[in-house]
Amino acid sequence: MSGRQVAPLLGLVAEFDDDAPLLRTLRDARAAGWRGLDAFGPHPLPEAAPLLGVRATPVGIVAASVGVAAAAAQYGVQYWLGVQDYPLNVGGRPPHAWPVFLPAAYIVGVLWAAAAALVGMLLLNRLPRLHHPIFNARGFGRASEDRWFLFLPAADAGFDPVAAELLLRAHGPLRVTELRG
Known part of the structure; x- marks a missing residue:
């Protein structure tokens, strides 16, 4: 009998069709204590940089x-x-x-x-990054076209998949998916 092993949970990915709900979700996630957030989209959002913890590089x-x-x-x-x-x-x-x-x-x-x-x-910037697990997220190819993605990593302290999913769904994403590696 061969049992299929389930890949470990890397985090949750929310897909948005506009940047406004993404920014609201980022603000709420930071307020809830999330620190390792990452956002992806077709163009830069200067308002998102401080929420993501991005700082100027030397x-x-x-x-x-x-x-x-x-x-x-x-x-x-x-x-x-x-x-x-x-x-x-x-x-x-x-x-x-x-x-x-x-x-x-x-x-x-x-x-x-x-x-x-x-x-x-x-x-x-740790480039070139030829592979990142987020590339496997459903529909992620549209991040360079017309979609916005927010990644809540499971490696963040105090990760609770249920609370994270509730936080993401509260802002009306198109979909929330588990990212497994």
Whole structure:
């Protein structure tokens, strides 16, 4: 006799046809103590960010610091080569002609800042995420078209599936489904 094992419950997913009920549900879920919420939809909702616990990332600081360090390193290499290691008298200019060193230092700084911004954004957002269990939720493909989804994770402290379902159904979702992994 082979018994089929039931996959563990990962959480509940509610599907909405508009962003207003999603925001109301988010507010009520935060008030009820939920912390690990996640929302998905066709465009960003600035009002949802604080409710989801999203905070600014230090990508700008990372990019600026790497860019300044790269520009300083480039300037230092040019200084060392042009003044210390192999000085040339070109047209009577002094060996340390700093205006000549600036364009290359600027270009290298911008290049490394852009690369640091890209890598920092990917790492801080934990991307690329090739698979997430929410992708298996019924109808989730419409999250990029015209539907809004709210995920209440079972890993959140004090998860009660009945209370979570009541909270979600109170705001009139199109459907509430269990997400199993």
